[in-house]
Amino acid sequence: MMSRTILLVTLLLLGVSVCAADRQWQTGICVGVETKRKTVDFGPGASPFGSGSVPALRALADVRTYSIENDDLRLELEDVVPVGKRSVEMSAGSSVTFALEKNTVYLREVDGKEYRLRVTKKTLKIAK
Secondary structure: HHHHHHHHHHHHHHHHHHHHHHHEEEEEEEEEEEEEEEEEEEEOOOOOOOOOOOOOOOEEEEEEEEEEEEOOOEEEEEEEEEEEHHHHHHHHOOOOEEEOOEEEEEEOOOOEEEEEEEEEEEEEEOOO
């Protein structure tokens, strides 16, 4: 019985890792980068679904906005990171490798490191 449980857990973990590696990677161009520093809420009171009795914790963060596009679409992405923490290294005009999954974009750098960013706007291009 125990060996069946171990086998089942192993198969489930392999399935999750295969799904993550099986992303549909695309290439595009970064057309804009902007960084703003602002105070963001986090922690137990930050959720709009919470009871509101616990105060939110606040911290200064860099909010980086990236615009990337390829022949089919234009994406605006947001990455919120603590001040001084490394984020995606991307500049306007640079080539980008990305995978789009619902409201998330995975960016892959040349060294293979991946970053997960939130999609704030998605615009499909119309063929002319």
